[in-house]
Amino acid sequence: MASDTGSSYTGACHPAADPDVAAAHIAAVRAFNRSYTRVVGALRHGVLGTDFSLTEARILFELATFGAAEVVDLRRVLDLDAGYLSRILTRFQAKDLIARKRSDVDARRQVVELTDTGRAVFTELDKRSQQDIGELLHPHSPAVRDRLVEAMAVIEAILDGENPGGTPPSGRADTVAAGSSTPGDRNAAPGAPVTARSGAPVTPSDAAATSGSPFATARPESAVTLRDPGPGDHGWVIQRNGAVYAREFGWSREYEALVARIVADFLNCHEPHRERAWIAEHRGAPVGAVYCMQESPDTARLRVLLVEPTARGLGIGSTLVNACIDFATAAGYRELALWTTNAQTAARRIYDRAGFHLVQEDPQFLFGHNLLGQRLCRPLTGPPASR
Structure with missing residues (x-):
C-alpha cells in the first residue's frame, strides 16, 4: 500500500475523493x-x-x-x-x-x-x-x-487482485461466485483431498512471494485444497452464508436460519456413504464450502454452495460443484439436483457448464425479496462435468 503523509491540504491540484467511497x-x-x-x-x-x-x-x-x-x-x-x-x-x-x-x-x-x-x-x-x-x-x-x-x-x-469487482479475470478456467443453497426439505466414504489451481502461469513476480523476502510484493500461484469439515467449520459455514448474502443481496436473517437448519440436519442425520460436505482452503484459511445430501434414494442435492468474495477467480466454485458430482455418481445416485434463485447469476454459469438444466421456476417471496426460485437437475449417467 502506498505511503500516505496524512496531509489535510485539499488544494486544486488534489483530486476530490470518490463520492461512492465512504x-x-x-x-x-x-x-x-x-x-x-x-x-x-x-x-x-x-x-x-x-x-x-x-x-x-x-x-x-x-x-x-x-x-x-x-x-x-x-x-x-x-x-x-x-x-x-x-x-x-x-x-x-x-x-x-x-x-x-x-x-x-x-x-x-x-x-x-x-x-x-x-x-x-x-x-x-x-x-x-x-x-x-x-x-x-x-x-x-x-x-x-x-x-x-x-x-x-x-x-x-x-x-x-486482478478482479476487484468480483468478475473473474479473462483467461481463467472457472468463474466463481458465492453460490446457491437449497430451501426446502433436507435431504461414499470421504476420499483424498482435491487440489485446484487457477491455471495462470507462475511469473517471476509470483515466485518472489515465496522467497520469504519482505521486498517481494506479488502472490504465488493460487492453490486450493478441499477437505472434510473439522470442528467449528459448520458454524463458519452458517456465519459466512448469513454475512455474505446479507451484504451482497440484502437477504434477511431468514436465509441464515435456513442454512443453520440445513447444516443441523446434516450433522444430526447424515449417512456417511451417501452424504458429504467439503471445505475449500486457500493459504490455510477456509474460503468455500458445499454439501451433498440425499433427497431421495435416486437423487442427491447440492446445498449451501459458498465461495468467499476475496477468493473468487480461483476456480473454487467449479471445483466444489465437480466434487459433488463425482461423489454423488460414486454413491449410486442417478440425478443431482439443486435449488437456486435468479439472483445467483454467476453461480448459474457454473451450474450450466457442469451440465445442470432448469426443470422448474416459480416466483416466491424469500429472505425479504421477490425472487424466482429455480430447481436445476443433472443426470449422473450422462457425460462427465466440464472441467
Missing part, C-alpha cells in the same frame, strides 16, 4: 498506511540501517532473485520512471553493484545484472530484513502470527 473507509486506509509505514521503517532515510532507499533495495531484490534483467522490463515490473531508474542504476554501477551489457536479442536494449559485490550487499540486506521481521513477530504467539498473515492475505487479495 469517508470513514478512506480515513481508515490512510491511518493504516501511516501506521504500517512507520512499523516497517519505510519513512527512514535508509532501509534496514543502510544507505539504500526502499526502492533501491527492491531493485537489488529483483536482480538477486531473478538474475539479469532488461532495464525496460525492470522499469515495467517495478513501475518506475525511466529517468529515476537510470539514475539509481548509474549509482549502483559506480559502486560496482551492477554490470551493464547489450541484449543478445536486441542490441538496442540494455541488460543489468548484479556483480559479486552486489550479491554480497543484497545477502546482507536480506539477512537484516529477516532479523527485523523476526523481532517484530517475536512478542506475539503463533496463533496471533497466523491471524496476522491471514489478514495480510485478505488485504493483498482485495487490493492487488
Whole structure:
C-alpha cells in the first residue's frame, strides 16, 4: 500500500475523493498506511540501517532473485520512471553493484545484472530484513502470527487482485461466485483431498512471494485444497452464508436460519456413504464450502454452495460443484439436483457448464425479496462435468 503523509491540504491540484467511497473507509486506509509505514521503517532515510532507499533495495531484490534483467522490463515490473531508474542504476554501477551489457536479442536494449559485490550487499540486506521481521513477530504467539498473515492475505487479495469487482479475470478456467443453497426439505466414504489451481502461469513476480523476502510484493500461484469439515467449520459455514448474502443481496436473517437448519440436519442425520460436505482452503484459511445430501434414494442435492468474495477467480466454485458430482455418481445416485434463485447469476454459469438444466421456476417471496426460485437437475449417467 502506498505511503500516505496524512496531509489535510485539499488544494486544486488534489483530486476530490470518490463520492461512492465512504469517508470513514478512506480515513481508515490512510491511518493504516501511516501506521504500517512507520512499523516497517519505510519513512527512514535508509532501509534496514543502510544507505539504500526502499526502492533501491527492491531493485537489488529483483536482480538477486531473478538474475539479469532488461532495464525496460525492470522499469515495467517495478513501475518506475525511466529517468529515476537510470539514475539509481548509474549509482549502483559506480559502486560496482551492477554490470551493464547489450541484449543478445536486441542490441538496442540494455541488460543489468548484479556483480559479486552486489550479491554480497543484497545477502546482507536480506539477512537484516529477516532479523527485523523476526523481532517484530517475536512478542506475539503463533496463533496471533497466523491471524496476522491471514489478514495480510485478505488485504493483498482485495487490493492487488486482478478482479476487484468480483468478475473473474479473462483467461481463467472457472468463474466463481458465492453460490446457491437449497430451501426446502433436507435431504461414499470421504476420499483424498482435491487440489485446484487457477491455471495462470507462475511469473517471476509470483515466485518472489515465496522467497520469504519482505521486498517481494506479488502472490504465488493460487492453490486450493478441499477437505472434510473439522470442528467449528459448520458454524463458519452458517456465519459466512448469513454475512455474505446479507451484504451482497440484502437477504434477511431468514436465509441464515435456513442454512443453520440445513447444516443441523446434516450433522444430526447424515449417512456417511451417501452424504458429504467439503471445505475449500486457500493459504490455510477456509474460503468455500458445499454439501451433498440425499433427497431421495435416486437423487442427491447440492446445498449451501459458498465461495468467499476475496477468493473468487480461483476456480473454487467449479471445483466444489465437480466434487459433488463425482461423489454423488460414486454413491449410486442417478440425478443431482439443486435449488437456486435468479439472483445467483454467476453461480448459474457454473451450474450450466457442469451440465445442470432448469426443470422448474416459480416466483416466491424469500429472505425479504421477490425472487424466482429455480430447481436445476443433472443426470449422473450422462457425460462427465466440464472441467
